[in-house]
Amino acid sequence: MRILGVDPGLANLGLGAIEARGSEARLLSTELVRTRSRDDDGARLALLYDAVRAAIVVVDAEVLVVEGQFFHRQRDAAMKVGQALGVVRLAAHHAGVPVSSYGPLQVKQALVGTGRADKAQVAYMVRALLGLTSAPPSHHVSDALALALTHWSAHRVTARAASQRL
Amino acid sequence: MRILGVDPGLANLGLGAIEARGSEARLLSTELVRTRSRDDDGARLALLYDAVRAAIVVVDAEVLVVEGQFFHRQRDAAMKVGQALGVVRLAAHHAGVPVSSYGPLQVKQALVGTGRADKAQVAYMVRALLGLTSAPPSHHVSDALALALTHWSAHRVTARAASQRL
Numbered sequence: 627m628r629i630l631g632v633d634p635g636l637a638n639l640g641l642g643a644i645e646a647r648g649s650e651a652r653l654l655s656t657e658l659v660r661t662r663s664r665d666d667d668g669a670r671l672a673l674l675y676d677a678v679r680a681a682i683v684v685v686d687a688e689v690l691v692v693e694g695q696f697f698h699r700q701r702d703a704a705m706k707v708g709q710a711l712g713v714v715r716l717a718a719h720h721a722g723v724p725v726s727s728y729g730p731l732q733v734k735q736a737l738v739g740t741g742r743a744d745k746a747q748v749a750y751m752v753r754a755l756l757g758l759t760s761a762p763p764s765h766h767v768s769d770a771l772a773l774a775l776t777h778w779s780a781h782r783v784t785a786r787a788a789s790q791r792l
Numbered sequence: 793m794r795i796l797g798v799d800p801g802l803a804n805l806g807l808g809a810i811e812a813r814g815s816e817a818r819l820l821s822t823e824l825v826r827t828r829s830r831d832d833d834g835a836r837l838a839l840l841y842d843a844v845r846a847a848i849v850v851v852d853a854e855v856l857v858v859e860g861q862f863f864h865r866q867r868d869a870a871m872k873v874g875q876a877l878g879v880v881r882l883a884a885h886h887a888g889v890p891v892s893s894y895g896p897l898q899v900k901q902a903l904v905g906t907g908r909a910d911k912a913q914v915a916y917m918v919r920a921l922l923g924l925t926s927a928p929p930s931h932h933v934s935d936a937l938a939l940a941l942t943h944w945s946a947h948r949v950t951a952r953a954a955s956q957r958l
Contacts, residue, residue: 668885671878704867708874712837713882715875719834 627781628654630687630723631774632678633766634710637661639674640766643685644756646778653756654685656767671713678717690718691773694727728776736779737772748772793947794820796853796889797940798844799932800876803827805840806932809851810922812944819922820851822933837879844883856884857939860893894942902945903938914938 627647633640639661643654659677661670682690692714718725728736734743737751745765752771753761762768793813799806805827809820825843827836848856858880884891894902900909903917911931918937919927928934 666885666891668881668891671882672885675882701867701870704870705874705877708871709878709881711871712875712878715834716837716841716879716882719838725832725834 627778628686628688629691629774629777630681630685630689631691631770631772631777632714633769633773634674634692634707634714635766636667636670636674636706636710637663638764638766639677639710639714640764640768640770641677641681642762642767642771642774643681643687644771644774644778646781649782651755651775651778653758653771655681656762656771657681658764658767667709671709674710675713675717678714679721682718682721682723687723689777690714690723690725691777692725692727693730693733693769693773695729726777726780728773728780732780733772733776736776751775793944794852794854795857795940795943796847796851796855797857797936797938797943798880799935799939800840800858800873800880801932802833802836802840802872802876803829804930804932805843805876805880806930806934806936807843807847808928808933808937808940809847809853810937810940810944812947815948817921817941817944819924819937821847822928822937823847824930824933833875837875840876841879841883844880845887848884848887848889853889855943856880856889856891857943858891858893859896859899859935859939861895892943892946894939894946898946899938899942902942917941 628645631642639659641657644651645654659674661673715725731741734741734748738747749768752768755775794811797808805825807823810817811820825840827839881891897907900907900914904913915934918934921941
């Protein structure tokens, strides 16, 4: 299963793709897409849309994973992330790829085993599970990989439950 | 000048197009695009994107106008409006049409003459300025027309200032 995690933002969008087979997951690729604040919002959103469309093709993604809940103190920040998330979802729809979403609590529970985990623990487990020798180039990429790994984990639990019912 | 106003929302998106020549503005078309909550967000956003792309072609829009500031008490609502706004901006960019934005205060000042105007006064002026005999089918459409009229008003002020400098 090839899973593309996406951490959307208008200025920085993190992409992280993994390939999962049974109990093993390996890194396929990572990308940090940056847009310039001096460009108009339409051009920045178009760049994000194109990057996601391209990544879906390059990694032959079967599913795209985004964060399902956002905790932004500022409305303005929520609006910017929302616009980026909108074009990410549109890119997936245009490519015919389904989108799954998980909340921060689900990510922490899936990767660290407790919803009380902090960001550093999640980032550590991303490296450990994928056997990375260095940290991803940005926390946006690390967060994207964490989402992809959460989907893999949820899928494994579902698959195990199904096999136990047989 | 053909101006397409857009009031974005995931469930309801209002479109209102006007044609302005000097001191006169007339209604070109209105549309209320509704999406179903049982459909997935990607499909809903794709429907909004397609509707905006189509409207740009149908009215041969030279500029698209959206609200520049949003006052949503709930983050969840801001995220949904943000996603819709993202695909609206993308549609305009893909069609090569520039986007202008105005805040609620600018709309009230342009149409009613005071930032203390309420929504009913703005809606009344939309009908009066365009000579409509009945109210638009939805407040989303009325808001879209108000944005288009605000752009026309701002453009007239700029044009007058330029002619006075000659």
